[in-house]
Amino acid sequence: MATGECVLYGAAASGSVAVEAALTLLGIPFRLIEGETWSSEAARACVEEQNAMRQVPTLILPDGEVLTESAAILIYLADANPAAKLAPALDDPKRAQFLRWMFFVSSAIYSLHWIKPDVGRIGAPQSARDDVVNAVHERIAFCWRAMDAQLAPAGYLLGDELTVLDLYVAVVSRFGPWRERFFAEAPKMAPVVRRVDEDPRLKELWERRLVADNSLRVQQVVLG
Numbered sequence: 001m002a003t004g005e006c007v008l009y010g011a012a013a014s015g016s017v018a019v020e021a022a023l024t025l026l027g028i029p030f031r032l033i034e035g036e037t038w039s040s041e042a043a044r045a046c047v048e049e050q051n052a053m054r055q056v057p058t059l060i061l062p063d064g065e066v067l068t069e070s071a072a073i074l075i076y077l078a079d080a081n082p083a084a085k086l087a088p089a090l091d092d093p094k095r096a097q098f099l100r101w102m103f104f105v106s107s108a109i110y111s112l113h114w115i116k117p118d119v120g121r122i123g124a125p126q127s128a129r130d131d132v133v134n135a136v137h138e139r140i141a142f143c144w145r146a147m148d149a150q151l152a153p154a155g156y157l158l159g160d161e162l163t164v165l166d167l168y169v170a171v172v173s174r175f176g177p178w179r180e181r182f183f184a185e186a187p188k189m190a191p192v193v194r195r196v197d198e199d200p201r202l203k204e205l206w207e208r209r210l211v212a213d214n215s216l217r218v219q220q221v222v223l224g
């Protein structure tokens, strides 16, 4: 990975915070272009210049290459900086399960949130909004339960070393149906997520970027 500053299109209380956490642990400098894409057309138009999906996170690497998709960004950053050990190496027996759960969080869970700001996106009438959002949250709760049942965390989700999967789950578990439900559905992952919340290298980032106000704002956009 070329050295230099990255540019990250992101938003507080969004999936970009997992990328911000990885960049922080890796000591990679980045400039943040803030925009709450799920609630602001202007923010979507801004990121569209780099990402046709009009979503954050969108990462511009120091050489100008554009990377989208949170799981791909996290895996790329970890692989490009192997000394930090934020992902099991290609020949590590944990690699397969690492990829499995990174893509599970991305495709089975995170992608469902796109429906919530406007249920018309899936052709549902606004009158069905609460039912659709509740159904999405029930599906996500099911996914967390299924993931939890198949993991055997040992300090961190895949063993005794923190990987970007831990960062990813620590952030995405804050979205609806929110942490209380996550802790209930995922009792094995819960202590790991609490540990990641308390990581002294990340505490300031979490407090600044996942503060209660922002979480409430997300809830209001989603449910209000």
Ligand SMILES: N[C@@H](CCC(=O)N[C@@H](CS)C(=O)NCC(=O)O)C(=O)O
Pocket: 013, 014, 015, 016, 037, 038, 044, 054, 055, 056, 057, 068, 069, 070, 071, 106, 110, 111, 113, 114, 117
């Ligand atoms: N598949 C994408 C999903 C990213 C995503 O859903 N981002 C949300 C913010 S957390 C977004 O930008 N939403 C814009 C919208 O709802 O139009 C990824 O994993 O990066």
